[in-house]
Amino acid sequence: MPQQFWKPGTEKPRILEDEEGGVRLPVYKYRTAILYLVETHATTIIVGETGSGKTTQIPQAGWADGGRVIACTQPRRLAVQTVASRVAEEMDVKLGEEVGYTIRFEDVTNPAATMIKFLTDGVLLREIMDDPLLTKYSVIMVDEAHERSISTDILLGLLKKIQRRRPELRLIISSATIEAKSMSDFFQTSKKHRGPEDHGFAPRKVPAILSVEGRGFNVQIHYVVEPVSDYVRATVSTVLSIHEQEPAGDILVFLTGQDDIDAAIQLLTEEAHASRKISSGLIVLPLYSSLPRAEQDLVFSPTPRGKRKVVISTNIAETSLTLEGVVYVVDSGFSKQQFYNPISDIENLVVAPISKASARQRAGRAGRVRPGKCYRLYTEEYFVNEMSSVGIPEMQRSKLVSCVIQLKALGIDNILGFDWPASPPPEAMIRALEVLYSLGVLDDDAKLTSPVGFQAAEIPLDPMISKMILSSNQLGCSEEIITIAAILSIQSIWVSGKGVQKELDEAKLRFAAAEGDHVTFLNVYKGFLQSGKSSQWCHKNYMNYQAMKKVIEIREQLRRTALRLGIVLKSCEGDMLAVRKAVTAGFFANASRLEAFSHNGMYKTVRGSQEVYIHPSSVLFRVNPKWVIYHSLVSTDRQYMRNVMTIDPSWLTEAAPHFFQNLRRPDPIAL
DNA sequence: GAGCACTGC
Incomplete structure (x- = not known):
């Protein structure tokens, strides 16, 4: 790799400690500035970017530091790929060797050679599960931190924790300039000392704030x-x-x-x-x-x-x-x-x-x-x-079920006490803990259960879907269930409906199953395989070919994960009872019952007695079976259940006896 | 008889 880096002593850029109006560095001085900071005192550097325009120089500077690998996260897959290839080009090396990247489904690195590794923040979180102190990295850079996605926020909280155990770890947080100050505050303040009583608290290490002009035009x-x-x-x-x-x-x-x-x-x-x-x-x-x-x-x-x-x-x-x-x-x-x-x-x-x-x-x-x-x-x-x-950070306006199981798997026991860049609402946390408890993923002490809890955390999907996959093992229908899981985790397998509504409905009817949407998905998938995964077949049946390709990809990953977890890959050969019971094992909390004498198809949820209706896109629309479970609710003028399946109510108590016995007054859950 | 911001593992 060519040594084209900054030579100590050639230029000493100014570090900015004032928030606005300070000296700003043009983009070509990024590398010089970061190197200077790394060489001097700062273990954490906040890079505030003004204007638009990405830099590729920070990671190159970071590499020069230690000899161990530098990790650079981005919130999006495409950004990871583009930045990685640009850096490889600038450094005149082959992508996948000294400079590489890892995103879901794609690992373009060479563990023996890669020194700068780009990855999505989600992938780095998965890596922390196996290597809690991220020991193979000496510098970690988090880009686009101001976007405040759930993954980025969890990552920032964990990195702060890791840095206490590994004081030599260098962090570079890249963010919009307006956020730089609060990022810096987050990294220098101890949670215990935050608030009005912290007079006299002196931070040990103050992050350096660096403000840089982007490449964009005025x-x-x-x-x-x-x-x-x-x-x-x-x-x-x-x-x-x-x-x-x-x-x-x-x-x-x-x-x-x-x-x-x-x-x-x-x-x-x-x-x-x-x-x-x-x-x-x-x-x-x-x-x-x-x-x-x-x-x-x-x-x-x-x-x-x-x-x-x-x-x-x-x-x-x-x-x-x-x-x-x-x-x-x-x-x-x-x-x-x-x-x-x-x-x-x-x-x-x-x-x-x-x-x-x-x-x-x-x-x-x-x-x-x-x-x-x-x-x-x-x-x-x-x-x-x-x-x-x-x-408002995503953390504060989302369901937190996946987030909580992930933290538990990362060994964070005291979730409410975790040092977040922005605290999530406690009610949302408690909701998530309740759901995980009812799934049998957490025990009375809110610890991951063994093996179900640990296994569910390994599967990169919503925990209700993970539970469904785990249950399919005993029921002998794992092949079918991972197909359903893959389809449920993408937006839609049908082409967007405007203008071709009638044709789309007719196409759906060709696959429709009396048991509901989940079994219908199995019919669709079977048809797609029989066509030889043909794009013309998709077109003819008003299905989204891109979506089906993604289903195949996710399904492959789930198969690998299932094998690793010791799940036997087995088909139930058309026994839809097994499939429906497995789905129920994950989604029992989403059960609802048709109101007696209802003329307009009104259901009430078992859990909260909410008024809900079957979505018109479901194959069970206007069929209105007495008992159903749904995958999700969409709320517009009414609450609609999407992806609906018929069940026998006795399966509910079978799947989660505790949940239904205590429905009206759930046991308080240990935090 | 409706409605789909956007990511990600």
Whole structure:
């Protein structure tokens, strides 16, 4: 590997300790600065990035430090791959040797040679389970820490803990500049001493804060003068005025979801038709994740000369996909966000205002190729005074069942006392502990049970699905159950339904099983295999080929995990009773019963007597069997059960006697 | 007779 690193003594960059307005380093000095810090005193470095633009130089600097491996995490698979290959290229080495990466399903490393390893934060968490002190790494860098995903937050909490046991471990936390100060506070404060009584507490090591300019071009921000009442209409008129008044360059619009996007496209098309001058120049394209792959790819095709591309997108273009050629951004100021109410145990997807950090990220999308402009559909006064600086961490608005089992597996016994970057609501924690207790994954002392608890934690899925897989072993239907598990863990195996609703319903009928959606999935999977995993077959049956390929991949991973756990891979050869009992063993808590004399298909959940209905996408819609269990609830004007299966109520008490005996007054659970 | 922000293991 070429030694192209900083030589000590050549340049000494300034370390910033003030929050705003301090000296900022241009991106090409990253490496110099980090090396300097590593050489001097700091064991933790917070890198605040202003503007957009990624650096690849930090890990190279880290490598020069010790000789042991440096790990660099990213929250997304694509980012891991891109950064890894860019670094390999810059260092002039082969990807997979000195520089490598690991993401789910893909390990491009050579343990004997790899010195810089890129991975998703989820993969690093799995590694901590086998190596709690991460002894093979001397430097760990966490990128995009300001996004505050559950994995990143768990990782930050664990790294802080690991650093107390391994004082020589160096951490580099890369975050948006607005978050740098609070990250630094988190790493220097001991939880026991936090709060009003901590006078006189002196941190042992103060993280160094470093502020760095990104690579992006300058983006000029425009605000509306008066608040807008209808952001879809405001979007359309803004796009039209950019098109009329501004020089060439593509436009990227951020709206909240498919409905908004379709409405905006329709309006824009109508307006464009009214004026031939406009319609000849605009190419309007939607972008969201459930859009079929071929249509998604259209946004990446180069814009023909004399035309202007307008991409109307969800948040997917904020971080996950990067469009080249965008010069103008229109920001509605809203996005859809998940919120979880631990009291009612209901998750809700709602349109909510974005944070300043998101607004800056969106604006940065306009400055990738040359200086750009961002049009914010809210007032400057609102941005300055009312917009919150960062979003609510995912941890505080999600179900925590998977998170809790993972912490238990990592040996964190006192979950409520864990040192989080942001504490989750205690009610959500207690809910999660209850669920895990009822599954038999945790015992009376809230410790993982053996073997079920430890095995469930090994399976990289929701614990209810893991339990279903474990139960399939005794019932002799593991092959069928891991197929169901793989399909339940992706969004949908059908093509998106708009416009082809009737055809889609007919296609579904060809596979429909009286037992419900889970057994229907088995029929679909069988058909797919018999077709030779054919994409034409998928197309003909209104199934999403990409999704089915993913199912195959997940299924393979689950098979390997199952074998490692000693589960016998066995087919029940059509005995659907066994399959349904295994599903019940994981999902007994989601049982509901048709209301007597109900004319509209109203069910009540066994657990909370909530009013619920079978979702119209289910094969059991309008069939309304007396007893069902469901995979999840979606809440709109009503609560709908998605992925529904018929059961015999006697299986419930069989699967979880304790849970149903104590339904009205659950035993308090030891924390 | 409905509705799907986005990741990840």
